[in-house]
Structures are given as C-alpha cells and as structure tokens.
C-alpha cells in the first residue's frame with residue numbers, strides 16, 4: 001500500500017508538468033493579427049512610401065503599415081503565417097517561426113526565418129530576408145538597374161533580381177505584375193503574426 005501510494009505520487013509528479021504545459025499552450029495561444037490581406041481586389045496597392053508606412057485599405061484588402069509592424073515585432077518573438085490561393089485554386093500555407101521588421105531608419109528591413117508549410121517552396125526567406133522595403137518612389141531593393149517596386153506594381157522587400165515573391169502586386173494581373181509566389185500567380189493572400197507559442201501540430 002505504501003509503495004503503491006509513492007508510485008502514484010511519483011507518476012503524478014512526473015506527469016503534472018507535462019499536463020500543465022499542454023493546457024498552458026492551449027490557453028495562452030494568442031490570436032493572429034492580420035497585417036496584409038488581398039481578398040476583394042478593390043484597393044490599389046501600387047502606392048508610395050508614405051502609404052506603406054502608415055497603412056491603408058479596408059477589411060477586404062488591407063496593409064496595416066510598416067511602422068505598426070515594426071512596433072509589433074521589434075521584440076523578436078513573433079511568428080508569421082502566410083495563407084495563399086493560387087489562380088489554379090491551390091491553397092498554400094507558408095509559416096516562419098521568426099519574423100521581425102526593422103525600424104524606419106533601416107527602411108523597415110525584413111528578417112524572417114524558419115520556413116515550414118505546404119507552399120511550393122520558401123520564396124520569402126531566401127530572396128527577401130535581410131532586404132529593406134521598397135516602393136515605386138523609394139527604391140531600396142537589391143537590384144541596381146531596376147526599380148523593382150515599379151516593375152512589379154507594389155511595395156515589397158525586393159531582393160536580388162527583385163526576388164521571388166510579391167504579395168502586394170496588382171490584384172487584377174497575373175505573373176510578375178500580379179501577386180506571385182515563386183512561379184505561381186495568386187488570387188488571395190493573407191499575412192498574419194502572433195507571439196510564438198503554438199508552433200506544434202499546425203501547418
């Protein structure tokens with residue numbers, strides 16, 4: 001009897017932290033904050049620097065703004081989830097366990113890492129991470145001979161050879177003037193962030 005009680009106690013103590021941890025993860029899993037949405041196509045995204053800094057749009061097509069993004073991510077503890085639908089109707093998720101936007105003095109540089117998901121491939125980290133933000137009137141891209149934001153009709157973190165994705169392109173166009181990820185055109189995108197707590201078990 002004595003041994004049985006101790007056995008149960010030890011088993012109980014061993015399981016207790018695991019149970020608490022699982023419950024805490026459920027309870028503290030924070031809500032996503034959407035900062036980019038292209039759903040209805042009624043808002044022009046081919047805009048200048050000031051608009052991208054301040055934000056624009058409506059509940060169907062929005063850009064929260066670079067200054068807000070910097071404030072929300074400057075502690076370095078946010079994750080990023082991107083949902084996309086291609087023009088062929090394929091649903092993709094691209095997740096990044098690390099997402100941070102630098103200050104305005106560094107042109108809102110993107111730092112992104114830790115790709116997972118079912119999107120065709122990691123089109124964001126390799127080509128756009130560590131790149132400053134560019135708009136048609138503010139060329140900070142990594143392509144000397146081209147204004148990538150003008151060529152691709154939207155503000156983005158364009159990298160070498162303008163990079164490999166732009167979710168802020170023209171909603172009503174396809175290929176590299178539209179919204180694109182790798183070699184695919186998109187008809188929907190949503191980018192959202194939250195504090196890193198709930199990475200396991202969800203794509």
Ligand SMILES: [Ca+2]
Nearest residue numbers: 139143146147
């Ligand atoms: Ca350039």
